[in-house]
Amino acid sequence: MQFSKIKEETISLIRSWDRSKSFGVDPLYVDNDLLTGGELEDRKDRLHDLFHTSSSVLDNLYKQLKDTPFMILISDADGYILKSWGNSPFIDRARKVWLDAGANWHEKVKGTNAIGTALVEKKPISVVGEQHYCQENHFLCCYAAPLYSPTGELLGVLDVSGDVRHHQAHTMGMVIAAAQACQAHLLLESAKRELTLCIQETDTIIDGYGQPLISVDRDGMITRINQDAARILGLPSEKCIGQHLSRWFSQKDTDEILSAKGPSFVEPKLKADSSGGEKIKKWIVRPVRDQRDRVIRTVLSPKPLERKEQIQKVNVQEVKEQSPTRESGIICNCPKAKEVFRLASVVAPTDATILIQGETGTGKEVIAQSIHRTSGRSGPLVVVNCAAIPESLIESELFGYEKGAFTGAKSEGHQGKFEAADGGTLFLDEIGELSLASQAALLRVLEEKRVTRIGSHRSKPVNVRIIAATNRTLSKEVEENRFRADLYYRLCEIELFLPPLRERSDLFDLAEHFLGQMAKELGVPHISLDQVAREKIAGYSWPGNIRELRQVLRQAAYQACLLRRTSTITVQDISLPREKGLHSTIHSKSGFWNQQEEETIKMAIQKTRGNLSEAARLLGISRTTLYRKLNQYPQVREMRKRVLKS
Ligand SMILES: Nc1ncnc2c1ncn2[C@@H]1O[C@H](COP(=O)(O)OP(=O)(O)OP(=O)(O)O)[C@@H](O)[C@H]1O
Numbered sequence: 085m086q087f088s089k090i091k092e093e094t095i096s097l098i099r100s101w102d103r104s105k106s107f108g109v110d111p112l113y114v115d116n117d118l119l120t121g122g123e124l125e126d127r128k129d130r131l132h133d134l135f136h137t138s139s140s141v142l143d144n145l146y147k148q149l150k151d152t153p154f155m156i157l158i159s160d161a162d163g164y165i166l167k168s169w170g171n172s173p174f175i176d177r178a179r180k181v182w183l184d185a186g187a188n189w190h191e192k193v194k195g196t197n198a199i200g201t202a203l204v205e206k207k208p209i210s211v212v213g214e215q216h217y218c219q220e221n222h223f224l225c226c227y228a229a230p231l232y233s234p235t236g237e238l239l240g241v242l243d244v245s246g247d248v249r250h251h252q253a254h255t256m257g258m259v260i261a262a263a264q265a266c267q268a269h270l271l272l273e274s275a276k277r278e279l280t281l282c283i284q285e286t287d288t289i290i291d292g293y294g295q296p297l298i299s300v301d302r303d304g305m306i307t308r309i310n311q312d313a314a315r316i317l318g319l320p321s322e323k324c325i326g327q328h329l330s331r332w333f334s335q336k337d338t339d340e341i342l343s344a345k346g347p348s349f350v351e352p353k354l355k356a357d358s359s360g361g362e363k364i365k366k367w368i369v370r371p372v373r374d375q376r377d378r379v380i381r382t383v384l385s386p387k388p389l390e391r392k393e394q395i396q397k398v399n400v401q402e403v404k405e406q407s408p409t410r411e412s413g414i415i416c417n418c419p420k421a422k423e424v425f426r427l428a429s430v431v432a433p434t435d436a437t438i439l440i441q442g443e444t445g446t447g448k449e450v451i452a453q454s455i456h457r458t459s460g461r462s463g464p465l466v467v468v469n470c471a472a473i474p475e476s477l478i479e480s481e482l483f484g485y486e487k488g489a490f491t492g493a494k495s496e497g498h499q500g501k502f503e504a505a506d507g508g509t510l511f512l513d514e515i516g517e518l519s520l521a522s523q524a525a526l527l528r529v530l531e532e533k534r535v536t537r538i539g540s541h542r543s544k545p546v547n548v549r550i551i552a553a554t555n556r557t558l559s560k561e562v563e564e565n566r567f568r569a570d571l572y573y574r575l576c577e578i579e580l581f582l583p584p585l586r587e588r589s590d591l592f593d594l595a596e597h598f599l600g601q602m603a604k605e606l607g608v609p610h611i612s613l614d615q616v617a618r619e620k621i622a623g624y625s626w627p628g629n630i631r632e633l634r635q636v637l638r639q640a641a642y643q644a645c646l647l648r649r650t651s652t653i654t655v656q657d658i659s660l661p662r663e664k665g666l667h668s669t670i671h672s673k674s675g676f677w678n679q680q681e682e683e684t685i686k687m688a689i690q691k692t693r694g695n696l697s698e699a700a701r702l703l704g705i706s707r708t709t710l711y712r713k714l715n716q717y718p719q720v721r722e723m724r725k726r727v728l729k730s
Contacts, residue, residue: 096205097196097215103204104195104217111195111218114181117188119164124186128166131158134231134239135167137273138266142169145244145262154246154255157183158231159199161238163190174247181220183245194218198226202241206230208263210256213248225251229263234271242266298384299372304329304342307381316386341382344369414450415597417590420583425451431578432458437530439515439575440553442582445631448553449513451580455551456509463508463547468501470522471514478522479538483529486539502535502546509549515575516556516567527571550575585626585633595621598634599653602641605702606691608651611641616655624660635684636660642687682717685710689720694728 119127128135135158145156146169155170155178165185170178178184191200195217202209208229214222228243242263244255286308296313300306306324314321317332329338340350347370372381416425431438432455440448449467456465473481484500501510518526529535530550534543552575561567585591599611613621617640626632640657644650648657685703692698700710714721 093209096201096207096209097211100191100196100201100204101217104191107192107195109192109195109217114194114218114220116182117190117193118182119186119188121186124164124166127160127164131160131166131239133273134158134233134266134270137269141262141265141269145258148258149244152246153250154244155183157199157243157245158240159189159203159243160240161203163188163193163200163203163241165189165199166240177223177247178245181224183221183224191217194221197221197224198228198245199241199243202228202230202243203238206238208256208260210253212251223248225255227256227259229260231263232267234267234274295385298324300329300342300382300384302342302378302380302382304338313385341367341369341384344371344382345379346371413597414447414454415590415594417593418583418588421588421590424580424582425454427578428455428580429458431455433460435549436577437549437575438551438578438580439558439572440551440580440582441558442553442555442580443584443627443629444555445629446555446582446584447630448555448582449511451582452509452511452513452551452553456511456549459509459549461508461549463506464504465509465511466501466505467511467513469513471517475519475522478518479525482522482526483535484537486537497537500535500537502529502548503544505548506546507548509551512550512552514554515552516554516558516561520566520568523568523571527568527574530571530574585629591622591626591633592618594630594633595637598637599641602638602645603651606641606645608645611645611651611653613653614655617653617658620655620658620660635681639684639687642684642691646687646691681713682720685713685717685720686723689724690727694724 142156142158149156150171153171153174155168155175157165157168159165165183165187168175168178168183168185183189188194189197189199191197191204194200196211197216197218198209198211201211208227210225210227212225216222216224216226224245225248226243226245228241230241231239233239242259244259246255296316297308297310298306298313298317299308306327306329309317309321309324311321314324317324319327329341333341337350344350347368349366350369351366367384367386370383370385371379372383374380414425416422428438428451438452438455440451442448452467453465468481470478480498480500482500482502484498484503487497512526529546532543533545533547535546536543558567558572558576562569562572585594588594595613599613603609603611621633621636628635636658637653639659640653643657644653685699688699688702689696692702696710696714697707700707703710705713714724
């Protein structure tokens with residue numbers, strides 16, 4: 085050993101003896117500090133990672149010392165020996181001085197000794213024979229080196245102890261090397277864990293990224309791929325990994341992708357025989373470089389399409405479409421509306437979130453129902469009218485609540501609409517009416533795909549397809565900060581715009597359909613419109629759209645059949661509000677609507693002689709709604725009383 089090293093060790097030993105004296109350690113009598121079994125196990129548990137990762141190093145060290153009068157010990161940072169390995173007869177002698185698992189060899193207990201002194205001095209040290217402070221330990225020669233965690237925390241000490249007669253200076257070197265190897269293993273393990281976490285984190289990010297992503301190595305083999313991209317390639321993601329890009333792209337395109345030196349666009353064609361579905365026009369290629377600036381990975385993602393392109397793209401799909409038919413109760417003989425239904429039928433079986441926009445009464449709920457019916461989802465369609473629920477209740481309606489969550493809560497708690505729609509579709513009608521606070525809560529559920537009942541700490545996974553609808557222009561609401569932009573983008577993965585009735589060419593198909601329904605209700609074979617009535621209908625702008633058409637025809641049909649006893653509707657039967665100022669009246673759902681509604685209910689009550697169940701059935705509304713309507717229109721109530729008396 086070098087002189088300076090010896091000098092340094094000697095100074096450490098002198099300091100240690102001073103400390104031992106000041107701690108009041110008696111060199112002739114050791115007052116041992118021993119752990120109970122439970123405490124020993126607890127302390128071992130805390131160093132589990134060290135023991136686990138260092139087992140091969142310690143096994144090796146043990147093999148080297150197996151036939152010698154030496155033993156290996158590991159202590160924790162407080163000086164308690166947690167593990168020891170060794171052979172008798174030396175181990176039996178060592179036990180007599182409690183050089184064994186469970187005993188504390190801190191300087192405060194044992195005075196100067198390799199374990200205790202290495203812990204305090206925080207460096208490797210050997211303590212040989214009489215260098216030990218306590219007399220009973222003079223038969224020992226001990227070599228110890230501190231063990232540190234990857235973050236630099238002192239974990240304990242690795243010690244090799246033996247009979248003083250076998251003291252050899254090089255043993256110290258062996259212990260230092262073994263301690264370093266233990267630390268390296270710990271570091272490697274923690275790096276591996278960090279890497280695993282990183283990979284899991286990245287996988288989670290790329291899967292929820294909302295854009296297809298493919299990563300290939302420099303030979304063109306796929307190393308990572310998210311679900312969206314796998315769908316394009318037409319194979320499950322696990323089957324794509326390890327496949328060469330040339331399975332999907334031509335050799336020329338593959339070479340172009342792999343030779344990209346910086347972010348660029350390529351326009352490769354997916355091979356005709358690839359089993360994948362979507363065709364992408366352009367891909368963005370982003371090379372990933374290592375520390376030496378070499379391209380080691382290439383990430384491919386499709387260039388996002390403009391909305392117009394997206395719609396065209398879906399339209400060219402060879403997907404079996406389900407056009408609305410008369411049997412389904414949906415009339416759609418106009419090219420503009422057909423286009424919307426075509427797109428709806430293409431996206432119905434996917435999980436894409438759909439935003440339906442259109443004026444009031446254009447059939448947003450009708451198309452939502454059609455999407456749900458053809459989605460293949462086994463759960464129910466749950467409809468929530470966001471405008472009809474008071475703001476203070478909307479979150480409990482959507483997410484549910486636990487018992488006693490708030491004053492007035494049902495004692496057994498309440499399932500929210502999200503849970504009710506699990507496995508199915510949640511139709512959020514009039515989404516534009518949601519307050520900003522409720523928008524934030526909704527966004528959270530959409531992102532996490534988990535719902536937490538109010539008053540609960542546990543969240544529950546939900547598999548719900550969202551269809552939202554509004555008659556506001558949501559992008560304008562976003563611009564004016566009344567609707568969250570992030571929620572808007574979440575909701576409009578697919579946007580459907582239903583045309584207003586005045587832009588549809590199938591007005592008379594719709595009229596005929598409704599008149600057919602009314603003929604059934606009124607028990608007549610057929611109801612028709614005369615020419616002048618048709619002209620009046622054709623010349624009107626229908627701000628209340630299909631709903632308004634149905635209401636107007638219903639009133640006209642009742643008037644013609646019940647009051648005039650004819651099945652031909654004439655212009656006198658058709659009562660249209662003055663067009664001036666109509667829009668606001670329709671939108672406020674008051675005025676004109678109320679008059680129409682009141683008249684229609686009166687006729688139904690007359691026809692059914694005051695029987696509310698039958699009247700409700702005739703009107704196509706629930707009994708509860710009819711009761712509500714009777715409260716709203718006192719004159720109808722009075723009329724019913726008269727009908728019942730007569
Ligand atoms: N294509 C269609 N064929 C037959 N009936 C239709 C069609 N579209 C809509 N309707 C009828 O028109 C009425 C209004 O439709 P719906 O409730 O779906 O409109 P909406 O756009 O959701 O209205 P709001 O914005 O006021 O909620 C309903 O009675 C519906 O049955």
